[in-house]
Amino acid sequence: DAGVIQSPRHEVTEMGQEVTLRCKPISGHDYLFWYRQTMMRGLELLIYFNNNVPIDDSGMPEDRFSAKMPNASFSTLKIQPSEPRDSAVYFCASSISGGAETQYFGPGTRLLVL
């Protein structure tokens, strides 16, 4: 298996622009997680899905952030409009189930908002 795939790997955009990050989980994994990593705040869980249904989005910072999972093999995280404080590395991870199962992380998308 190719592992978790994220695109783009790097994104530079200007404040106010819409940003869409994409993730393809490992086939057969029922859980998908979106994380944000910054120096100041560390690794934060933004939202996670089970069988394409959002289970907990309490980590989404504000209404500018939205995430969807239209099918088992694809998810998007959208920021509209983007702000400089959104600059971070965004990780997608997937697992067979929650709890005790290992989460497999993608390589991340490094976002810079100017």
Added chain:
Amino acid sequence: AQSVTQLGSHVSVSEGALVLLRCNYSSSVPPYLFWYVQYPNQGLQLLLKYTTGATLVKGINGFEAEFKKSETSFHLTKPSAHMSDAAEYFCAVGGAGTALIFGKGTTLSVSS
């Protein structure tokens, strides 16, 4: 509610020395405990995990961790550090049906 505290944001050791990275957790349910490693410009990868059973868990690259319920700890150790161990290490706690909660991370530096 669950939480994780990693003691020491930065640990420095010499090559060949013992590595000890500390992790304490809080959990209202039986915890599942994990250590992940992150190399520069990469995602996190699993080092080892504890779910049930034997409290001493062995992972990849010679690392191991011991679950101590009485101390609510899950410290990560390696008898002899190698230069390639330099990375950031994250402790995480989860429970049945929950997402993982990650600690702030500890950066390990290894000098020759």
